[in-house]
Amino acid sequence: MPIDPYILLLLGTVGLAALLPARGAAADVASGASTAAIAFLFFLYGARLSTREALDGLKHWRLHVTVLACTFVIFPVLGLAARGLVPVFLTDPLYQGLLFLTLVPSTIQSSIAFTSIARGNVPAAICAGSFSSLVGIVVTPLLAAALLGSTGGGFSTDSLVEIVLQLLVPFVAGQLLxxxxxxxxxxxxxxxxxxxxxxxxxxxxxAFSEGMVQGIWHQVSPVRLAGLLVVEAVLLAVMLALTWYGARALRFDREDRIAIQFAGSKKSLASGLPMASVLFGAHASLAVLPLMLFHQMQLMVCAVIAKRRARDPESPADNAPATAAASRTAVDAAPRSR
Structure with missing residues (x-):
């Protein structure tokens, strides 16, 4: 199963922060550069998203509503249910990070790639990922305010304003330009x-430099990390099953079900990391740890699933909704005899 090279770079960055954390004036410079980098990142997101493609994608609204419901309703509900695993499997800080993981938007690139490999509806995956990222800029901070509250590293109205200024304003500027x-x-x-x-x-x-300076890594043990991995594996398995069989129950055809499964079961590292740095401050390192682990896990598991979907022949059950719809259309279109 593949290891994303970028994950190795992230781990290397974590190691660098552990050995040479930014302190004092260097920390202030790193913090300012990080703030500017996040704003520029979301400016580029806005400049890339085609407004015309987004509007065209609205035609398949049932699929997009399904993906958004998986991302911003079902995922958070499962995250809240995981509260019962504290303190047996998770410490409270790790649970806060896990809950934050369930609030971030879906991915774009990997959802598209896996949907394409599995012979699914690629245009739908493009639009679904784009809509999720756009909605997440507003919805994720609001959900964090409602579900994390003051336990989320000091979340407040000021944090919400900072999110708007640092993420939403640059995104809108990118769209306008x-x-x-x-x-x-x-x-x-x-x-x-x-x-x-x-x-x-x-x-x-x-984020990890601040965590090292604050000494919060002493709160995490190998046993707790193993417990976190087990919990995330169960979470991913549940979402993969719900998106696949739930889409069948909603009578989507095979190509749409593939797009729903890959877009509705993922969480975006690119969107989640900048938001966590704003929402959690010095505690961001622990908050993003569950997201980093889940990101790699979803890539490995979905790569295997996508390759299996590409090899599997299309069964009549997979296309039953589409076939039934086509039959009804043909009957309705046929001339009626007296």
């Missing part, structure tokens, strides 16, 4: 991708 810079962003997609990832690495370094 897309008419003039969209072509440049598209032509230099690969180079700007390195900027994206570099920004996230800077956020991780800053």
């Amino acid at each position: 897309r008419r003039w810079i969209g072509g440049f962003v598209a032509r230099h997609k690969k180079v700007l991708g390195y900027v994206d990832r570099g920004s996230i690495l800077l956020v991780v370094y800053t």
Whole structure:
């Protein structure tokens, strides 16, 4: 099963922060650079998202509502249910990170890639991931305010305002300027991708440096990490099953079910890390640890599932909803005899 090279870079950044954490004036510089990098990151997100594609994708509204419900309703409900695992499997800080994981939006790139490999509805996956990221800029902080409250590292109205100024305003600015810079962003997609990832690495370094200075890593033991991995494996398995069989119950065809499964069962590291740095402050390192582990786990498991879906022949049950709908349409369209 694949190991994402970027995860190795993230782990290397965590190691660097553990050995050489930013302190004093260096910490202030790193914090300011991290804030600027996050704003620029969401500015690029806004510049990349095609408004026309987003509006066209609204035509398949049932699929998008299903994905959004999985991401921002079912996931958080399961996160709240995990409260019962404290303190047997999880410490309270790790649970807060797990709950935050359930609040962040879905991924875009990996959902598209796995949907394509599995021969699913790729345009739907593109729109579903884009909608989830856009909605998450507003919904994730609101859910964090409601479910995490003051336990989430000091979340307050000021944190919500900071989220708006640091994430939403740059995103809107990118959308407004897309008419003039969209072509440049598209032509230099690969180079700007390195900027994206570099920004996230800077956020991780800053967050984990603060954690080292605060000494919060003494709260985590190997046994607790093992418990966290077990809980996340169960969470992922439940969401993969719900998105696949739930989509069948809602009478989606096979291609749509594939898109729903891969878009509705994932959580975005790229969106979650910047939000955590704003919401949790010095406690962000523990808050993002569950998200980093879940991100790698979902890539490994979904890569296997996507390859199996690509090899499996389409069964009549997979296409039953579409076949039934087509039959009803043909009957309705046929001339009626007297």
